[in-house]
Amino acid sequence: MDSRTTRAALALLALAASVFVVAPSRADDAPAADLSTPQQLRPRGEPQATFGLQAGSSTWPGDPVALTTLKLAWRLQDVVAPFFMARAGYGHVNDRSLITLIIGVQLWGRIGPVRPYVRAAVEHQHEESLAAVRNDPGGALFGVGDGIRHRAGGDFAAGFDLPFHHGPTLDVYATVEAVADWFPDPRGPSLYALGSAALGVSHSFF
Amino acid sequence: MRTFGAVLALLALVACGASNESLEQRACPSGGTPLTYQTFGADFFAQWCESCHAASSTSRNGAPPDVTFDTQAQVIQWKDRIYARAADDNTSMPLGPDGPDSATRHQLGDWLACDAP
Numbered sequence: 001m002d003s004r005t006t007r008a009a010l011a012l013l014a015l016a017a018s019v020f021v022v023a024p025s026r027a028d029d030a031p032a033a034d035l036s037t038p039q040q041l042r043p044r045g046e047p048q049a050t051f052g053l054q055a056g057s058s059t060w061p062g063d064p065v066a067l068t069t070l071k072l073a074w075r076l077q078d079v080v081a082p083f084f085m086a087r088a089g090y091g092h093v094n095d096r097s098l099i100t101l102i103i104g105v106q107l108w109g110r111i112g113p114v115r116p117y118v119r120a121a122v123e124h125q126h127e128e129s130l131a132a133v134r135n136d137p138g139g140a141l142f143g144v145g146d147g148i149r150h151r152a153g154g155d156f157a158a159g160f161d162l163p164f165h166h167g168p169t170l171d172v173y174a175t176v177e178a179v180a181d182w183f184p185d186p187r188g189p190s191l192y193a194l195g196s197a198a199l200g201v202s203h204s205f206f
Numbered sequence: 207m208r209t210f211g212a213v214l215a216l217l218a219l220v221a222c223g224a225s226n227e228s229l230e231q232r233a234c235p236s237g238g239t240p241l242t243y244q245t246f247g248a249d250f251f252a253q254w255c256e257s258c259h260a261a262s263s264t265s266r267n268g269a270p271p272d273v274t275f276d277t278q279a280q281v282i283q284w285k286d287r288i289y290a291r292a293a294d295d296n297t298s299m300p301l302g303p304d305g306p307d308s309a310t311r312h313q314l315g316d317w318l319a320c321d322a323p
Binding site: 130 | 265268269270290296298301302303
């Protein structure tokens with residue numbers, strides 16, 4: 001790679017990084033005079049709850065999947081949040097249920113009112129046939145049913161939040177994201193590629 | 207709390223919504239079946255099940271260690287669950303998209319319904 005290409009790549013990288021590092025001020029940024037009170041622009045903490053739907057496919061042929069999600073996060077300084085997500089859904093091949101617990105970190109940037117983000121997480125997923133769920137719903141609910149395939153992997157996503165309601169401390173936003181779930185074991189498909197739409201609320205503590 | 211309730215409702219729907227015929231409800235064809243363990247069962251289980259359900263399997267992919275199909279007697283012991291997972295229109299086994307075709311699954315249903323001769 002020549003130095004010109006290297007410089008171009010570095011410039012592009014810096015531009016992308018700036019979205020996540022430099023721009024975490026709020027969308028409804030006030031005029032310059034308000035910048036003297038930055039604590040009003042960047043909440044110290046924001047609990048968030050996001051409820052969504054995911055749909056996509058796995059790497060198994062003919063395996064569409066659909067899931068519902070609930071994500072709970074606590075965003076710090078308007079930029080980063082540890083989060084927990086629970087997910088339940090269905091995969092066509094093997095007529096199977098999918099139940100996932102996910103723990104990870106999400107990082108936001110800002111482009112105007114839009115909040116682009118990336119996230120990475122570890123996950124534990126149960127894959128179990130609906131026949132087994134019907135046979136032992138209690139065991140399925142608590143993860144001790146017969147024939148549950150326990151899988152561990154990584155969850156990666158990129159998307160954006162679009163706030164559409166600003167209250168004094170409460171925001172409501174829509175979210176669209178692309179998700180990839182990777183599992184290294186052979187007990188199921190190695191990759192799920194999903195699209196997601198969600199609605200969320202966040203409450204700001206200054 | 208509302209979301210938790212919704213998840214429970216979804217699970218209840220899953221638990222009650224679909225109706226898989228059980229082996230008890232599945233009749234043996236009139237006149238019985240020409241299929242036997244020697245002509246059908248042994249090959250079927252060797253091809254589709256034993257990679258995970260053999261006692262000697264070292265890659266069980268989550269198959270419980272006591273659920274093995276090495277002999278006709280073991281198959282008969284587990285026939286209700288084999289039916290619920292793999293016979294007729296039940297397609298939750300074997301693992302993955304490459305299972306037996308529909309005709310073969312219905313042969314398995316016939317054979318199990320006739321007490322797996």
